[in-house]
Amino acid sequence: MNKPKQLTFPWNKNTKVTFNNFYIDPKNINLVMDLKDVTINDDFFIYGVSNSGKTYLQQSLCNFFQQLDKTSIYIPLNEALKYGVNILDSIENIDLICIDNLELIEKNLEWQIAIFNLINNTVLSNSKLFFTVSKDNGSLNFSMPDLDSRIKKMQSYELFEVQENNISAALQYIAKSRSINLGEAETRYLLKYSTRSISYLTKILDKLDNTSMELKRKITIPLIKEFI
Missing domain, CATH: 3.40.50.300 (P-loop containing nucleotide triphosphate hydrolases)
Known part of the structure; x- marks a missing residue:
């Protein structure tokens, strides 16, 4: 056919x-x-x-x-x-x-x-x-x-949501798969002060990545504070 x-x-x-x-x-x-x-x-x-x-x-x-x-x-x-x-x-x-x-x-x-x-x-x-x-x-x-x-x-x-105890691993996995350098301290800060939804966190991660490239800055806690 x-x-x-x-x-x-x-x-x-x-x-x-x-x-x-x-x-x-x-x-x-x-x-x-x-x-x-x-x-x-x-x-x-x-x-x-x-x-x-x-x-x-x-x-x-x-x-x-x-x-x-x-x-x-x-x-x-x-x-x-x-x-x-x-x-x-x-x-x-x-x-x-x-x-x-x-x-x-x-x-x-x-x-x-x-x-x-x-x-x-x-x-x-x-x-x-x-x-x-x-x-x-x-x-x-x-x-x-x-x-x-x-x-x-x-x-x-x-289709189950990412389980609570796997959110940190999920965020690190997504960052790595997109070649985004997200440190452990920054990951912990994101999870502590933002909505613990992998969909929301992924959107924040994309914004952080785009901004870090535009400003030629690393993704740091001060930069994260500008988005959450």
């Missing part, structure tokens, strides 16, 4: 994120291993709280597929809902289709029908689907029973 043509959408996918830059909490090891196992043909349904890394994993898997010379697409429903269901037309032959924040269409029957049809079409084309939701799997309730049933039959995983 010929590869589908490259489709253009009115949002961007981060082409730089990779699994190598993602700190894998021990509770998430099996999930990440299964995502990277191209011999697994099952669709994936991942649930977890906001900012736990679901979007990052979807975009990492898209980039991973690209390295394997396979096609992929990332669709954030918070953006796609602005453009209508036609945006899903003719994507069923793409090797990997990632759809983020599926809970946003719980009460939207038009989109539920479109997603249901997409699932049916990808069964025929042998494409892989990867859905995420930012709520508990059991509380997801679509108004279209057929879609609700189909989703609940998919291979599902919970």
Whole structure:
């Protein structure tokens, strides 16, 4: 089968994120291993709280597929809902289709029908689907029973937040993977005086890195104080 043509959408996918830059909490090891196992043909349904890394994993898997010379697409429903269901037309032959924040269409029957049809079409084309939701799997309730049933039959995983006792190691890992020099004292200061959320800390780390390069200064506690 010929590869589908490259489709253009009115949002961007981060082409730089990779699994190598993602700190894998021990509770998430099996999930990440299964995502990277191209011999697994099952669709994936991942649930977890906001900012736990679901979007990052979807975009990492898209980039991973690209390295394997396979096609992929990332669709954030918070953006796609602005453009209508036609945006899903003719994507069923793409090797990997990632759809983020599926809970946003719980009460939207038009989109539920479109997603249901997409699932049916990808069964025929042998494409892989990867859905995420930012709520508990059991509380997801679509108004279209057929879609609700189909989703609940998919291979599902919970993406756990980085555990409290692993946050320091996660921050050091992310800094090292991005070639950011973050000392132990600076790490302790960040964790003591800022929100202990790895998503928030990563954003602060990026700002510190950009500022340190612009000012040609090391990341120090006085510099950190300017951001938290």
